[in-house]
Every structure is written in C-alpha cells, then in structure tokens.
Amino acid sequence: MSSLSMSKSDGDATSRRRRIAVIGGGASGMFAATAAADASSSSCDVVVFEGTSKTMSKVRISGGGRCNVMHDVTKPLPQILASYPRGNKELRGLFTKRFTPSDAYDWFTARGVELKTEQDGRMFPITDNSQTIIDTITHAAIKAGVEVKTKSKIQSVEWVDSDNNPDCGNFAINVASRSATTTKEESTEYFDAVILATGSFPIGHEIARSLGHKVIKPVPSLFTFDTKELVREGGTFYGLAGLSVQTARLTLTVTEEMKPAGDSEKQPTHINDETASKPKNKKRKKKASTITQEGPLLITHHGISGPATLRLSAFAAREFHAVKYNCEVKLHFCPKFEEQQRRLGSTGGSEDILMDALWEMTRLIPKRRVATGCPLFMTENGENGDTSTNEAPNAPIIPKRLWAALVTHSSVSPDLLWGDASKAIIRSLANSLASFPLQTTGFSSFKEEFVTAGGVFLKEVQLTNMESKIRPGLFMAGEVLDVDGVTGGFNFMNCWSTGFVSGGSAAEFCSTLNSSE
Secondary structure (H helix, E strand, O other), X not given: OOOOOEEEEOOEEEEEOEEEEEEOOOHHHHHHHHHHHHHXXXXXXXXXXXOOOOOOHHHHHHHHHOOOOEEOXXXXXHHHHXXXXXXXXXXXXXXXXXOOHHHHHHHHHHOOOOEEEOOOOEEEEOOOOHHHHHHHHHHHHHHHOOEEEOOEEEEEEEEOOHHHOOOOOOXXXXXXXXXXXXXXXEEEEEEOEEEEOOOOOHHHHHHHHHOOOOEEEEEEEOEEEEOXXXXXXOOOOOOOOOOEEEEEEEEEEEOHHHOOOOOOOOOOOOEEOOOOOOOOOOOOOOOOEEEEEEEEEEEOOOEEEOHHHHHHHHHOHHHXXXXXXXXXXXXXXXXXXXXXXXXXXXXXXXXXXXXXXXXXXXXXXXXXXXXXXXOOEOOOOOHHHOOOOOOOOOOEOOOHHHHHHHHHHOOOOOOOEHHHOOHHHHHHHHHHHHOEEEEEOEEEEEOOEOEEEEEXXXXXXXXOOOEEOOOOOEEEOHHHEOOEOOOOOHHHHHXXXXXXXXXXXXXXXXXHHHHHO
C-alpha cells in the first residue's frame, strides 16, 4: 500500500499533500475521483479502492451491454426529476445549478463520445457498447492522475483526532488487499477526505453508520412481477410469454396496514391519497391510497415486465416489500383508448367508457365472433392531434391471443357472436379490460441490473456539495444515498451529478485545510 507523500521546504514539512480516498470503483466513484483530481490540479493524491478485480462492472452490463448512459437531456427538468421515486426534490438543485444533465452530456461529448437518443428517451453511445463509456472515464481518470487499487476491500473507516498526529488525515481506512499471488495483506491508510461511492453494497452503509449516519433500510426496486396463478397451465397468461401491450396502466391499492411500519417520511406526490383533505375519524377506517404507473407491458414466463411494471415496482418499492410482494395489482389494458374516447365525448368511469365502446360492436359487427380479435383501435395520432401515445393508429390495442384469453377470463363463450352478446357479458369483458386482477406472488430482478430503494438519509447530507452534515470531510455519491430512479438512464444521471459535485467538493475541502495551516 502507498505511503504518505509530503511536500517539504528547507527540510521542514510546511504543508503536506492532501489525500482523498474514493471507496468504490463504480460509475459514481470513478467519476468522483476524476472530478476530484481535476479540481485539485495535482495538489491532492486521489485513490480509488475497488474490492473486485475490475472497475465499473455495472456500467459494463447496463442497457444490455450498450450502457444507457443518461436520459434525453432536452426534456424539461421537472419531467426528468419525476422519474426519481426517491430524491427527486433533493436532486433539483444539483441538476439545476451544480452539474446538470446537459453538463453530463457535454462532459462525455467533449471527450469524444458520440451519443444518440432513442425514441423512449434513453441515450446510448453510438457504438452501442458500454466499453466506450468505461474507456472514456478510465482514460479521464488516468489523465487526471487518479490511482486505482483493485482487489482492495475496505474493512472499516474510522475517524481519528489528527491533532495528535498532524501528518495524517482524520480518516483511518483499514484495507484488505490481495496481490497477484492471492496473498492477503491488511494495512491502514490515512486520508483527509473520503468519498463514499459503494452503491447499494452493505459495506458502504456500514461505514456510513459507523461515522454517525442514519441509513434507510434498502429494499429491492426496479423488479418484475411474478404471477404464478396467471402463468401456470389454465391461467389467463399461460402460453402468452412474449406478448406485449403498448400502453397499460398498473394500479396498486395500498391500505394503511400495508404501509411500512415506522415510515414517517412524506409520501411522494405520485400517491393519490383520497383521505388527505378529510378530517380524521377514529371510528372510520381510512380509505386506501393508490399508486399508479403507465407504460408498455410485457407478459413473461413468470408474470409481467416492461416499463409500466418497472416504474410501479420503483415507486411502490417499500409498499411491495411490506407485504412480501404478495398483493393484488389492477391492470388496465387500454388507458390510451379510454383517453381517446373521453376526448370524443364519452363520460363515466373506465369500465363504463369501455362498456359503451364494446356495446357499439353489437351493432357494427353483429356476425363476428367476440373471441376473434380486439375490436378497439386508436385513431391516427389520437383526437386533437395528440401524438403522446405510443399506440399504432388503426391497429388493435390488444394482441389477438391475449384478447382471446381475456374473453375466456370474462366467461364469454368462444363461439358467441357480438350480435348475441348481452349487456351483462359486455360488462364483464369491459371489467376485464379496465380492471384486470393481477395477484403478485413474488418478484424477479430486472436482467442483471439491480437497484435498491434506500441508503444514507438525505437530510444528513448537504446536497449543495454532497458533504456529510455529521462528519466534515466525508462526501457521498451515487446509489449509496437514498436516491434511485426508474429505468431509462436516470440512475446513471444521479451518479454523474453527485459524483462530479462530491469530487470537486472534496478537492475544495482539502484546499481549505491547506489554506488554514
């Protein structure tokens, strides 16, 4: 392990080189280290400790190996912030004044990375190869003088009183490293500043706790739903894996009993609490709140996936965890069609609007079998020139085989003609389309990308410079914080912004130490 480096004049140590440790060689850690080294202008030693043999492993697998480096930076900031279930308010200042999404875009393009924006807003390098991003950050770190130590696992970080040892920093880091011969060596190094960038790994949270911080217990986020009863033989979704709906709406009803115990934090704005404006009544049970998300939906061999599923899993991460991922979610198969019908003058609830549209089929196509295919279509671009929908114009909203399965679920005979359908039958079918009961029985991680909800309590971190309010010289970046975004490049945008700011702030902190001597 390296030793302390001193700057001397006439044989006396008038000021020593300050040292910054970055714990974690992931996206935020490497970005923070580069920012720290650049900002210090070679006046500080910046060392990255990575426990594995390679840095930025998560970058390598993200986006299916293409690296979804960020989200469309041309979108309004409120729209971008709305994709963070936790941390959306706290990130506003960083994204506005310190290191904006456009700043991140400029950082990469200035280093030769050409980026492209796909239809859903995800941004990738034009090489479609995550190695492009890894190489760019690695080269920037090397150029700035960052030292990277792989196979170096942090055992603990301790705060020490440097008054008794002025040649050392306040942070004593105990490191267990392995050489090429797999020999384990343990040592202690001292640093003036520490940037904690361990992602969701437990060691980061353990270090934060040991230094006085509160950690919100991490729970899974961005996961797919298992629905065993629906996908088993005889279930509605049996044999339909691979079929998708372009826009679906998922709604989770959350009772007070289902909410995590002791969660005193305010619920995010995406929760529609029907009781918020009503006076409390101890004798009357509180009505449930709902969490709703829309987007493409994919049927899998285990249940459902796709953006709508992932967004709901993120925004309701703690609610799902509280009930051990066993609860009912309501699925609306055609919310955009409902919106279109409302623009055309239809009124009433979702089921009523679909009921009216389906009942019209008894007049328009009376000789056609109900099970033949979905008779509901989106008109071109929607009414009033609406182009926000992803629905293909003049194409059935629901795939043929899925429609047949929903007809069966609604207890409709496969041979029934539209002209022979009763209102009760049409009502049953409309209910299946607008409020399909989906019982979740568990969850699965989304591909190899694992995100958690939870981390270091944000109120204990100064978000303008990412420094701890409890321990001076301790900075934090990335997913070690209680910040997480939905899929689409948002989590990396958090890494770039918090990493850049924490790195620059750590360098500034060390500069202040030198000037005070």
